[in-house]
Amino acid sequence: MRGCSERKKDMEQFDVARFPQKFSLGDLVEIVPAPPRYSNSHPRKWYDATGVLATVVSDMMYDGHNWGGRYTVVYLSGGWSGVSGDIYGDFLKPYR
Secondary structure: OOOHHHHHHHHHHHHHOOOOOOOOOOOEEEEOOEOOOOOOOOOEOOOOOOOOEEEEOOOOEOOOOOOOOEEEEEEOOHHHOOOEEEEEHHHEEEOO
16 A cells, blocks of 8 residues: 555646546557546556556547546557557556
8 A cells, every 4th residue: 555655746646637638549658547536545557557658559439437538559668568458548648
């Protein structure tokens, strides 16, 4: 379980209003924690992929949860390099 100082650091990224966002084919993205679903929750992680780079290879698909859409990506770094899969848009941010 993450400590209070780590949770505060994670939560600061959501104060900059990076949502909503839309990605296009070929966009380079980074996998990041998503906002918590509830006020007393911690940010959500996408498996062990935090910090992994990926490229978007689909248009946004309806996700049914209002979690930033769903995209197909190809992972470019980490243990998932070369693997493709679907991911919700709220776990993505543009890579800068």
